[in-house]
Amino acid sequence: MVGLNLNVGAFFLELILLVTGLFFFLVDRFISRKSYAFWICLLLCIFSGFIILFIPFGEFTKAFRNDFYSATLKFLLIFGFFFVVILAKEYLVTFRALEYGEFYGLLIFSLFGSFIMLSSQDFLTLFLGLELTSIPIYFLIATNFLYQRRSIEGAIKYFIVGALGSLFFILALGIFYYLSGSLYFDIILTKVAQGDRREEFLAGIVFLLVGFSIKLSLVPFHMWAPDAYEASPVPVTAYLAGFIKFAVLSALIKVLIIAFSPIKDDVGQLLLWVALLSILVGSVLAIIQENLIRLLAYSSIAHMGYALLGLVSGEYVGYGFSIFYGFVYLFMTLGLFSVIIYLYRYNRNILEISNLAGLAKELPLFSFMALIFLFSLAGIPPTAGFMAKFYVFVVLIKGGFLISAVLGLLFSVIGAYPYLRILKVIYMDRPSVSFNRGAFSFLTYLALYISAFLVILLGIYPQPAIEFIQRTLYLYLTFQFLHF
Amino acid sequence: MIPFEYYVYLSLLLFCIGLVGVMLRRNLIILLVSLEIMMNALIVLFSAISRYSNDTTGYVVVFFLIALAAAEAGVGLSLVVLLYRSLKKIYTEDINYYRG
Numbered sequence: 001m002v003g004l005n006l007n008v009g010a011f012f013l014e015l016i017l018l019v020t021g022l023f024f025f026l027v028d029r030f031i032s033r034k035s036y037a038f039w040i041c042l043l044l045c046i047f048s049g050f051i052i053l054f055i056p057f058g059e060f061t062k063a064f065r066n067d068f069y070s071a072t073l074k075f076l077l078i079f080g081f082f083f084v085v086i087l088a089k090e091y092l093v094t095f096r097a098l099e100y101g102e103f104y105g106l107l108i109f110s111l112f113g114s115f116i117m118l119s120s121q122d123f124l125t126l127f128l129g130l131e132l133t134s135i136p137i138y139f140l141i142a143t144n145f146l147y148q149r150r151s152i153e154g155a156i157k158y159f160i161v162g163a164l165g166s167l168f169f170i171l172a173l174g175i176f177y178y179l180s181g182s183l184y185f186d187i188i189l190t191k192v193a194q195g196d197r198r199e200e201f202l203a204g205i206v207f208l209l210v211g212f213s214i215k216l217s218l219v220p221f222h223m224w225a226p227d228a229y230e231a232s233p234v235p236v237t238a239y240l241a242g243f244i245k246f247a248v249l250s251a252l253i254k255v256l257i258i259a260f261s262p263i264k265d266d267v268g269q270l271l272l273w274v275a276l277l278s279i280l281v282g283s284v285l286a287i288i289q290e291n292l293i294r295l296l297a298y299s300s301i302a303h304m305g306y307a308l309l310g311l312v313s314g315e316y317v318g319y320g321f322s323i324f325y326g327f328v329y330l331f332m333t334l335g336l337f338s339v340i341i342y343l344y345r346y347n348r349n350i351l352e353i354s355n356l357a358g359l360a361k362e363l364p365l366f367s368f369m370a371l372i373f374l375f376s377l378a379g380i381p382p383t384a385g386f387m388a389k390f391y392v393f394v395v396l397i398k399g400g401f402l403i404s405a406v407l408g409l410l411f412s413v414i415g416a417y418p419y420l421r422i423l424k425v426i427y428m429d430r431p432s433v434s435f436n437r438g439a440f441s442f443l444t445y446l447a448l449y450i451s452a453f454l455v456i457l458l459g460i461y462p463q464p465a466i467e468f469i470q471r472t473l474y475l476y477l478t479f480q481f482l483h484f
Numbered sequence: 485m486i487p488f489e490y491y492v493y494l495s496l497l498l499f500c501i502g503l504v505g506v507m508l509r510r511n512l513i514i515l516l517v518s519l520e521i522m523m524n525a526l527i528v529l530f531s532a533i534s535r536y537s538n539d540t541t542g543y544v545v546v547f548f549l550i551a552l553a554a555a556e557a558g559v560g561l562s563l564v565v566l567l568y569r570s571l572k573k574i575y576t577e578d579i580n581y582y583r584g
């Protein structure tokens with residue numbers, strides 16, 4: 001019997017999140033001023049952002065471990081979640097029928113699931129975290145039926161596809177369990193490193209990647225994304241597009257590092273075509289969209305393709321650049337969605353692109369912010385989107401995938417068109433509808449300015465952020481592998 | 485004693501039946517039932533591996549999967565009931581509002 005390490009300190013942050021989420025579900029019925037939930041959420045974000053720096057590294061049973069990688073990624077995720085909460089508040093001020101404590105409670109449960117996913121040490125915990133990340137979102141999408149009755153259709157589509165994805169994930173777990181006799185990452189790593197049964201492990205990895213790519217909406221499994229995005233309330237769309245993609249991508253990178261690093265080159269070969277096809281399909285289908293949210297959904301498919309390009313060459317540096325891409329993408333989407341929420345509160349028809357005409361004359365500041373974020377999504381210097389793409393392509397070319405890099409660059413030229421079309425409508429077209437200006441709370445300006453600042457800063461001077469992420473990966477790998 | 489392969493064949497057969505059901509059936513309730521069949525196929529797979537390798541991990545996974553199947557049935561049924569009550573739709577080809 002191996003001694004179990006019951007270090008509750010490592011598990012402390014997740015306990016706080018769980019208790020807060022349950023608290024909302026318990027007491028929300030008895031409190032009439034619903035804005036209390038927002039302030040609790042905001043305090044929780046700030047508190048956990050601080051406390052995450054002091055939480056000891058350690059194991060809670062063999063399934064859960066707080067280490068360099070998970071602590072860093074949790075910090076970045078909390079940073080994004082802070083903005084998601086602000087966006088949700090700004091949205092719920094107008095759409096009051098949704099303003100319940102449970103709205104924030106479900107968001108917190110989803111955050112809790114992504115934390116479990118990032119700290120997991122075996123495939124079962126990883127899978128349960130993945131499910132906990134996505135199950136609250138089905139409900140959050142369906143809540144929108146109060147304003148848009150069709151949105152349940154989007155929720156059901158997402159639910160069916162997500163359930164199929166998790167079933168394929170469990171099938172992969174069954175294959176790994178049969179091949180290695182365990183579900184722990186380290187035992188699977190030693191079995192993979194022994195080298196026999198490589199093909200069988202790769203077959204399992206294919207099913208695992210099916211599960212992951214359904215959650216990341218990569219190309220053969222991308223059909224749910226535009227429907228679910230259009231159906232959900234706008235802050236939940238921001239959460240789905242930026243936050244969940246980033247969390248699932250980091251979990252995938254963690255699995256590739258600590259369970260399958262001996263065969264990571266072959267996994268990269270599997271991912272190459274998926275990534276290129278995602279970029280192509282996302283870029284081409286975004287051109288014909290008339291709805292802003294659907295356009296952003298296709299753009300998120302394409303951007304996840306770019307982020308996966310960092311995994312193709314199978315070098316740890318590329319993994320770091322993939323995480324950097326996910327981080328940059330998180331802030332680009334959150335910033336753009338805060339602009340969209342501002343417009344959407346005063347004009348419900350704004351989501352059609354043609355209705356944005358002449359926005360620059362009425363609201364010059366917000367148009368300029370939209371310009372920054374759209375330039376960043378298109379990958380135009382001096383914005384963060386350009387630097388993120390640049391690093392990913394550098395790793396790809398150094399790994400010897402020259403033709404793929406050229407193809408990716410060509411597709412990114414196609415992908416720039418939809419964003420520039422929005423800018424053309426905003427800046428050059430004649431106004432068709434009038435916009436009435438409304439108040440916007442201080443916190444939302446804060447979210448908008450901070451994301452714009454980050455997008456510009458990471459575009460001009462990305463060195464500290466890159467070094468931070470790469471050094472985390474380096475330390476993590478050192479502690480993971482050198483004690484053998 | 486029944487050989488291990490038979491359990492794997494049974495599990496794969498059930499999994500394919502469920503997959504075909506998800507792909508082809510039109511009724512949403514039947515579709516949820518097909519998802520449950522796939523889940524049960526995986527439960528059979530895990531318990532068979534556990535039985536034949538004398539390892540308890542698979543049984544633990546089975547308990548988690550049973551709980552997860554219940555949770556997924558709860559989510560799916562509540563969504564389907566909401567869909568039926570608000571839009572009077574129960575067939576998959578009626579769910580056609582979002583496209584493109």
